[in-house]
Amino acid sequence: MDYRKLGRTGLKVSALCLGTMTFRWTSSEEDSLRVLDRFWEAGGNFIDTADIYSRWAEGNPGGVAEEIIGRWLKGKPRDQIVIATKVRGRMWDGPNGEGLSRQHIMAAVEHSLRRLQTDYIDLYQAHWPDWDTPQEETLRAFDDLVHQGKVRYLGASNFKAWYLCKALWLSDKYNLARYECIQPHFHLLNRREVEPELAQLCLEEGIAVIPYSPLAGGFLTGKYTRESGVPAGSRGGGAARWMTDQGFAVIEALREMGAARGKSIAQMALAWQFSLPFITAPIVGANTVAQLEESLGAVGERLSEEEMARLDELTGVSRDYKAR
Numbered sequence: 180m181d182y183r184k185l186g187r188t189g190l191k192v193s194a195l196c197l198g199t200m201t202f203r204w205t206s207s208e209e210d211s212l213r214v215l216d217r218f219w220e221a222g223g224n225f226i227d228t229a230d231i232y233s234r235w236a237e238g239n240p241g242g243v244a245e246e247i248i249g250r251w252l253k254g255k256p257r258d259q260i261v262i263a264t265k266v267r268g269r270m271w272d273g274p275n276g277e278g279l280s281r282q283h284i285m286a287a288v289e290h291s292l293r294r295l296q297t298d299y300i301d302l303y304q305a306h307w308p309d310w311d312t313p314q315e316e317t318l319r320a321f322d323d324l325v326h327q328g329k330v331r332y333l334g335a336s337n338f339k340a341w342y343l344c345k346a347l348w349l350s351d352k353y354n355l356a357r358y359e360c361i362q363p364h365f366h367l368l369n370r371r372e373v374e375p376e377l378a379q380l381c382l383e384e385g386i387a388v389i390p391y392s393p394l395a396g397g398f399l400t401g402k403y404t405r406e407s408g409v410p411a412g413s414r415g416g417g418a419a420r421w422m423t424d425q426g427f428a429v430i431e432a433l434r435e436m437g438a439a440r441g442k443s444i445a446q447m448a449l450a451w452q453f454s455l456p457f458i459t460a461p462i463v464g465a466n467t468v469a470q471l472e473e474s475l476g477a478v479g480e481r482l483s484e485e486e487m488a489r490l491d492e493l494t495g496v497s498r499d500y501k502a503r
């Protein structure tokens with residue numbers, strides 16, 4: 180396993196982060212625990228979750244992924260594991276059952292700590308913006324949690340560059356803990372959400388970037404084909420939207436490049452992320468140990484400049500930012 184600094188902080192995280200959205204959604208609790216065990220055994224120390232995972236699944240009240248992680252953490256060296264969770268989504272009824280107000284955050288953090296069976300969260304993330312709450316209120320509540328020792332570092336997810344930039348400015352102006360990490364939806368077929376604006380901001384300000392859905396929810400494994408469509412038993416939905424001419428052209432290129440070095444399509448999609456200067460650790464999802472194993476096989480792999488340029492051409496995006 181490779182390790183990287185989380186942005187400008189001193190915290191070291193594994194180059195792959197394990198996502199847990201699938202826990203008791205598309206994978207059983209037993210498989211989820213096996214995936215956690217294998218990740219840990221392979222040197223993975225960075226686990227991403229959220230309080231809402233996975234409320235959209237039938238019979239899932241939310242909080243389930245945090246509970247599974249909490250059970251798994253028992254008997255593990257807590258101080259060697261970096262747990263990232265999120266707040267923002269609706270967790271209970273009523274006007275304050277969601278959001279990034281001081282009221283919601285202060286209640287939600289206690290629930291997350293209880294479910295995770297821990298007394299601190301390593302990285303506490305705003306899941307997506309709350310347009311009803313001023314950012315200053317959110318940042319002051321988060322800053323208090325850092326001072327109370329309940330949270331170690333702050334992160335944000337699904338923030339546009341201007342919104343993250345404003346948050347950094349507020350933290351600076353009022354001497355509050357700042358977001359050290361951003362979690363965007365980013366992969367070869369969704370580059371513009373990050374490149375170039377957010378990428379340049381993160382390079383300039385030393386913000387860690389931990390992209391979610393780096394395999395486009397499974398599409399970038401090559402198992403969705405024109406002929407057979409969505410594979411049986413797969414998540415479909417979100418992943419199937421990438422079944423376009425461009426999507427299939429990227430798959431073909433990854434297949435060719437991978438064949439030359441004995442790597443799979445999924446491994447090449449992850450290697451592309453490892454080759455970008457602003458990426459800290461992509462967050463992969465895995466329903467089974469076999470799926471995780473394939474992602475682990477990408478660690479340390481880098482693409483050549485020629486391969487990167489070919490993918491730029493196919494995706495219509497150039498790497499228009501500078502690592503200073």
Ligand SMILES: NC(=O)c1ccc[n+]([C@@H]2O[C@H](COP(=O)([O-])OP(=O)(O)OC[C@H]3O[C@@H](n4cnc5c(N)ncnc54)[C@H](OP(=O)(O)O)[C@@H]3O)[C@@H](O)[C@H]2O)c1
Pocket residue numbers: 197198199200201205227228306336337362390391392393394395396397398400402412413414415445462463464465466469470471473474
């Ligand atoms: N901040 C946010 O708003 C947000 C949103 C989404 C996700 N996330 C985070 O990011 C994590 C990862 O998201 P994601 O699950 O969409 O990531 P992903 O890595 O793009 O997709 C993972 C899915 O791809 C398929 N897959 C993975 N490896 C495979 C392999 N070797 N062979 C065949 N299929 C394979 C599996 O789905 P099937 O078996 O069903 O095909 C798996 O569940 C989540 O768990 C969560 O922690 C955050």
